[in-house]
Amino acid sequence: MxxxxxxxxxxxxxxxxxxxxxxxxxxxxxxxxxxxxxPIVNAHNIKAPYLLVIGGKDLRVPPHFRALVRTLSVNKVTHKVLYYPDSNHALDEVEVEADFSINSALWFQAHGL
Structure with missing residues (x-):
C-alpha cells in the first residue's frame, strides 16, 4: 500500500x-x-462475521479489499460488502450514510450484536 x-x-x-x-x-x-x-496477510485469522464498507472512489482501500473478500470467502467467514461506487474514503454523502446506517444496524441485529 x-x-x-x-x-x-x-x-x-x-x-x-x-x-x-x-x-x-x-x-x-x-x-x-x-x-x-x-490486514490481507492476517485475514486468515478472521473468524467473526465481517461487514466491509467500501467507496468506489477511495484511493486507499479498493485495491486491497478484493483480496480480503476472497480470503473471507475461501475461509467460509460470513461477510457482506457494502459498496458505494460514487463515494470516496470518507463515505460522507447523505445517501451513503443513510444506507450504511440502516444496513449496519440490520447486520448487527442479524448477528446478535
Missing part, C-alpha cells in the same frame, strides 16, 4: 516504520515490517 497510497506517511507510522523517510524506497526490512501488519 505504501507505494500506491496518497498517505504514505500514515502507512509508515502505523507500521512502526518511523525510520522511513518520505519519498524514499522501502528496503526489505521495512517492507517486511509493513507486510506483517497488513
Amino acid at each position: 505504501y507505494d500506491i497510497t496518497d498517505i504514505p506517511d500514515w502507512c509508515a507510522y502505523e507500521s512502526n516504520c518511523s525510520s522511513l523517510e518520505p519519498g524514499k524506497a522501502l528496503n526489505s526490512e521495512l517492507e517486511q515490517a509493513m507486510i506483517s501488519k497488513s
Whole structure:
C-alpha cells in the first residue's frame, strides 16, 4: 500500500516504520515490517462475521479489499460488502450514510450484536 497510497506517511507510522523517510524506497526490512501488519496477510485469522464498507472512489482501500473478500470467502467467514461506487474514503454523502446506517444496524441485529 505504501507505494500506491496518497498517505504514505500514515502507512509508515502505523507500521512502526518511523525510520522511513518520505519519498524514499522501502528496503526489505521495512517492507517486511509493513507486510506483517497488513490486514490481507492476517485475514486468515478472521473468524467473526465481517461487514466491509467500501467507496468506489477511495484511493486507499479498493485495491486491497478484493483480496480480503476472497480470503473471507475461501475461509467460509460470513461477510457482506457494502459498496458505494460514487463515494470516496470518507463515505460522507447523505445517501451513503443513510444506507450504511440502516444496513449496519440490520447486520448487527442479524448477528446478535
